[in-house]
Amino acid sequence: MxxxxxxxxxxxxxxxxxxxxxxxxxxxxxxxxxxxxxxxxxxxxxxxxxxxxxxxxxxxxxxxxxxxxxxxxxxxxxxxxxxxxxxxxxxxxxxxxxxxxxxxxxxxxxxxxxxxxxxxxxxxxxxxxxxxxxxxxxxxxxxxxxxxxxxxxxxxxxxxxxxxxxxxxxVKEGEILKKLDECEKFFNGKIKESMDLINKLETEVNSLRSLNKNFSHEEVQEMVSLRIQNQESEIKLNKQIKEASESLEMLKSLTEKLNQKTANEEGLVKERDVLKEQVKDLELKIEKLNDENNLSKYENENQRTISELQEKLQQKDGHISTLESEIEDVKREMKSLEQKFKSLEIDKLELEGKNDILAATLEEREMQLNKLSQEAYSSFRTPVRKMGEMVDEFRKKSEDGIRILSRRIRVAEQLHNETREWYKKTREKNEQDRKDSELALHSIKNMISTVSDTLSVSETFGLRFVEFCEAFTNRVSKVSCEINFVKDWMRRKNGALVQVKKDFDELVVQLDDKENEILGSRQKVLKLESKLRDLEKIVKEDDETLIVLKEEKREAIRQLCVWIDYHRGRSDFFKKAFFELLARHQRPG
Structure with a gap:
């Protein structure tokens, strides 16, 4: 053009x-x-x-x-x-x-x-x-x-x-980059304008978010109220249907009893009892109707009928005319109850239609929610996977650390058991050595006693005694050397036992330290598990916030699409007007 x-x-x-x-x-x-x-x-x-x-x-x-x-x-x-x-x-x-x-x-x-x-x-x-x-x-x-x-x-x-x-x-297409380089200068100026527009749109989006939140909250409340109303209406319908069926059965029984009534007093007494039961039932019905419908006219009529029935019951048993009037009243009530039953059936049909509509709307909204949840799950699957991988890696590391600690504990327990066994064996050996040394000393004492006896007895044998004494002294010196050697050996053994006790005490201290370390590691593991729970909660909260942000983003995109469609319609309108003007000018005359 x-x-x-x-x-x-x-x-x-x-x-x-x-x-x-x-x-x-x-x-x-x-x-x-x-x-x-x-x-x-x-x-x-x-x-x-x-x-x-x-x-x-x-x-x-x-x-x-x-x-x-x-x-x-x-x-x-x-x-x-x-x-x-x-x-x-x-x-x-x-x-x-x-x-x-x-x-x-x-x-x-x-x-x-x-x-x-x-x-x-x-x-x-x-x-x-x-x-x-x-x-x-x-x-x-x-x-x-x-x-x-x-x-x-x-x-x-x-x-x-x-x-x-x-x-x-x-970059795979060089032409796009060249053209983008050519257009960068122009778009730098336009970007500022677009940023202003974006700021305006952000304010609009915030307002729309608030409106959307209010609207969604109101929709949820409406859905809940509709469900509650639906349930209440169904309960009321069931109650009213039961009451109508009971009233019809009672009316049928009344008509049968009135047709089969006799002039006997027993029949009148039975009818009196039946009427009393009817009065009680009517009182219960009036209370229910007062709670449900608050129908003042119907209550007044029922109260009047109850007062009339009570007055009639107080009268004599032989008044048949009163019974006939009661039959007529019952027939009127039958007609009114039949009309009510019909109206209740109509209300039931209407409520069933409303229930069907509500069920359809609920199903549609549930389908929409399922679609949104599926889309959110598919779009935010990657961050969840990453968080799951991080959690799995953390769990693996913690499990490896726990395994290493358990192995160290087992090794320490084995060392402790080995040291206990070695201590028991050394103790048994020392006890045996002590017993052997005591026996040797006892034998030496016996020998000394025998020598002293021989010296006292055999004074005459002096020379021999001297010889024997020299031999004895040699032997005694040897025995004394052996005794000293045994004493030194006992001292060494006692020192070794003391050292073993010290080593045992040190091992006990080390085991206590390791047990404390194990307790500390367990506390750390508990802390890490609590951190894992906190991280899982944070992940869930992030997922919820991401879903909310996605819904807000979609709402903003929808508003932008509406805005674009509006401006396109306006542009089409101006184009049509411009073409119509050109067509008018091109026409002759």
Whole structure:
């Protein structure tokens, strides 16, 4: 349409005189404004695209026009410029002014045009329309291609964000990088505008979050209240159905008893008892109806009937007329109860329909919740896996540490048992050595006693005694040496026993220390288990917060989609208005 518009201007300049050049230059300024608005509302697509790095083409008249919008759109890279209603109103007023000026120019020039020129212009317009359509098709195709590339770019960014900002983006298409480098300068300015828009959207999202929370809380309360009402209504229906069936059975029994009544006093007594039971039942029914429906009229009628029945019971047993009047009252009550039964059946049908509707809505909402939970589970599976792997690694490490500690404890217990056995063996050996030494001393004492006896007895044998004494002294010296040796050996053994006791005490102390270490390690294990529980709780809370954030994100995306659809509708409306104006001006007369 832009090229068509420029060609029309070129034809007008050829047909006009030199005096009309100033008027056409005045319209060119308005045309520039219209071209800016047309750049934001391209006929080829429903989206708004900015006029970025547009290539200019020279026509036959030497004029330069804007042929095609750049394939890079703010929508393709997720950057949308905010256009308020005031700016749209200004652009619309500018377009109306331009169209009015063109209409005046066309009215002035149509008188001077010949039919041959009109036909040529019409042919030219048709050809230009075809070119515009082809250009729009090409533009839409280019936009689709770059949208696909943009989606791939964002997918890769999402994949890399999960790896803790370790971006390993490999460039496969050089053309995209070149075009992105060319567009970076333009988009730096637009990013600031988009950041302002994002801040506004964040405020709107926060407000929407609060509204959504309130709305969801209200929905849950409504669902709970509806369920409670449904259950209460079902209980009431069941009670009322039971009461109606009981009343019908009672009425049937009354009619049978009244038909089979006799003039005997026994029958009257039985009827009196039955009437008393009926009065009690009616009183119970009145209390139930007071609690459930609060029907004052029905209570008054029942109270009147009860008072009448009590008065009639107090009267004589032979008043048959009173019984007939009671039968008529019972029949009336039957009719009223039948009407109530019918109304209760109607209410039951209505409540069943409501219950079906509520069940359907509940099933739909449960399906939606299941879908959301599945999506949340699939989208947040990777962090949960990572946390599970971390927990498993931590458990494995703690189990390995516990195993190592248990092994050390077993080794210490084995050493302790071995030291105990060695101590027992050494003690037994020492006791045996002591016994042997005591026996040797006892034998030596016996020998000394015998020697003394022989000395006292055999004084005559002096020489021999001397010889024997020398021999004895030699033997005694040997024995004394042996005794000293035994004493030294006993001292050494006692020192060894003392050392063994010290070593045993040290081992006991070491075992106590190891037991304390084991207790400390157990406490550490308990602390680590508590930390694991806390971490699991944190993971659950993070999962819940992630689900809430995802729902809020979806709500914000939905609001943005509604906003985009609204602006697209507005752009389509302005396009239609612009085309209608052009069509009106192109019509003859």
């Amino acid at each position: 832009c090229s068509l518009y420029e060609d029309l201007r070129g034809v007008k300049k050829k047909c006009n005189n030199e005096e009309d050049k100033e008027d056409i230059e005045s319209t060119s300024s308005s045309y520039s404004l219209s071209m800016e608005s047309a750049a934001y509302y391209s006929p080829g697509s429903g989206s708004k695209t900015p006029n970025v790095d547009q290539p200019k083409v020279t026509t036959t008249d030497g004029q330069r026009i804007i042929s095609e919008n750049s394939c890079y759109s703010l929508e393709a890279l997720g950057l949308k410029s905010p256009y308020k209603e005031d700016e749209r109103g200004g652009t619309a007023e500018k377009l109306m002014k331009v169209t009015d000026n063109l209409r005046d120019c066309l009215v002035e020039k149509e008188n001077n045009k010949s039919p041959s020129k009109m036909k040529a212009l019409e042919d030219r317009i048709i050809a230009l329309k075809l070119e515009v359509e082809t250009l729009n098709c090409q533009k839409s195709e280019h936009e689709r291609e770059y949208k696909g590339r943009h989606d791939e770019f964002h997918r890769r960014l999402k994949d890399t964000s999960g790896l803790q900002l370790e971006f390993a983006f490999k």
